[in-house]
Amino acid sequence: MSGKLPYKSIEYFFMSLNGKSIDLLRWMKSNLFSSSLNTLLTIISLWIIYVSVPPFIQWALLDANWVGSSRDDCSREGACWVYIGFWFKQIMYGRYPETEVWRVNVSYILLVGALIPLFISGFKHKGLLTLFLLFVYPIISYFLFIGDSFGLPLVETSLWGGLFLTLVISLVGIVASLPIGIMLALGRRSSMPIVSAISIGFIEIWRGVPLITVLFMSSVMFPLFLPEGMNFDKLIRALVGVMLFSAAYIAEVVRGGLQAVPKGQIEAAEALGMSYWNTMGLIVMPQALKMVIPGIVNSFIALFKDTTLVLTIGLFDLLGTIQIIGTNADWLGFHIEGYVFTAFIFWTFCFGMSRYSMHLEKKLHTGH
């Protein structure tokens, strides 16, 4: 390389460019202008891009106001990101006390720190780490968030909000619904008629009703179910509703995995004299769960989007917070900025997870 003359490399550069441009022309001819209809479609597509993309970029980036501290810093020609900046703490943590926000951040760091090794293919203690995430981490986070022990001041759940609350509801919902969902799936496939009837009934009822009615139920009917004097706070009630709802969906996902495990596996386990729970726990579930990870990730995406509904029962998650700050008298008229920003956050999370689930699907698709 070092011995070659500079003009030689420039020549190579032009040659490669030339080849590329010919490739590009050929590609354009076959993919964009192969027929008159195709050319027309290309022109229509270009027009769609022309009317949608430049105005949006103009609004969101070029004409936007980025710095400032009040609405007067916004020219109103483009997006007013000052609005988002001003309310950023609220959007992220709700009314969580500012001096205590570090507790939430510590929990985030712990979560990300524990998640990263799970994605490294050579890491050896993945099982141990998963157990930590499923059983130890929630307990640590619970004490961090609530406080009232270990010298941490109490933070009422009514102060929780923003993206923080969205994450709490969706993560608790999915983690807590996994064991219930697995039990329901096993129950549905059980040969015992009463067990399978109860499981089918439970699954179909929750899958047949909208989440909003489940949340209404948990907020209005739940207090009636409890003996006098006993009451849970709003968040716990919402969590119970979300959990039951999501368990029914997880159950159907897991059932798909159970059905995909060849019958020979169960028969072999029975021939070895294994009990039902040993067969399920050691032979069937490990294979089934591996297959349904993408399905569980998809359920999680759905649940993550559905957590926005908690605002109908008076919990202020990410979208609920945006709605609240949108009614602030000093900052009226910035709905669009709030929605675009929220949409961006949700989109980033959901799109990332859906790509990950696709990647897993490909990786796990080993074929039987």
Place this chain on the structure above:
Amino acid sequence: MAEEVIQSQKPSKPLVWNDPTYRALFFQVLVLGGVVSLGYVLISNTLTNLERQGIASGFGFLKGTAGFSILMTLIDYSEEDSYFWAFIVSLLNTLLVAGIGIFFATILGFFIGVCRLSSNWMLSKIAAVYIETLRNIPLLLQIFFWYFGVLRGLPSPGNSINVFDTYFLNIRGLYSPSPIFEDGFSLILWALITGFVATFFISRWARKRQQETGQQFPTFLSSISLVIGLPLIASVVAGFPLSWEYPVLRGFNFTGGFVVIPELVALSLALSLYTASFIAEIVRAGILAISRGQTEASYALGLQAWPTLRLVVIPQALRVIIPPLTNQYLNLTKNSSLAAAIAYPDLVLVFAGTILMQTGQAVEIIAITMGVYLAISLMISAFMNWYNKKMALVES
């Protein structure tokens, strides 16, 4: 010798607690007992709580007078009507928005799904961007975006967006002319019905004749002329018994005409755009599932592009598409309950919201609401099972 051993060691009868049948029975009794006792505790708690709050249980409250008005009603409703009637009104509103949503989501979804499969690279990418953007943003956020973000930004009635002096779009909704049916309009309706019935029988007869003799009949043309022509003749005969009432600006608001409230517009828009992104993926997967060999075989038999699509690809693709599609319809119907968040008077807002607040009959009302959605779900899934059975490949 081995045989002797086996014969001498006949499998002994297992002990009762090791016998799978008894175990299963015991376990089931345990589960049933658990569920029943849980139910008992919940019900008895609920009853004591209700008694303490002085709320009578039962469905008698449905006869009470509603006393509130509903923003949009498809059938006659006034404040003096009963709660039950308000329930029917709100249920119809739910079904209306679900129907509108399903209609537009299907059309848009099929269109985008086909665009996604287009050989035109740019069109296919635009469809992909649409799908990936819309389905990764929560539906409620999209509803809010259209309602608070876009429709609230519309001008006041005085500065309405005017389309040919017929349609007016402003912050209060979309105003359009409403039809006035005069005497003799029923004649047109009957003509239309006759047209459809005749078309049905003609197409059946034509298919039978083609199967027997091979002769083709211009079914499409004849049915078009029947369905359009007959009502046309009827309206000429009856002397065009239909006129339109146009919305007119009087003072600060429009009077006359037919108004679509902004809540309905926002909700149907968001529901159809969101669900269309899912339907597009289903359509794409369905068409891709048909192996290329089918198309090639059809071409080899001399069928042209359109008959190939209509007779070979679509019938097979539908088999793959219909089950997940009905699932999406179901999701859309359930998602229409988000109407409550923007105060569109649907079942959840009116029944599980206003009426619940007024009467306090939480258990009954939530049970009825859930029951309605459950009934819709079960009906749709029953249809799906029937359709699956009908369409399933019969391999002899």
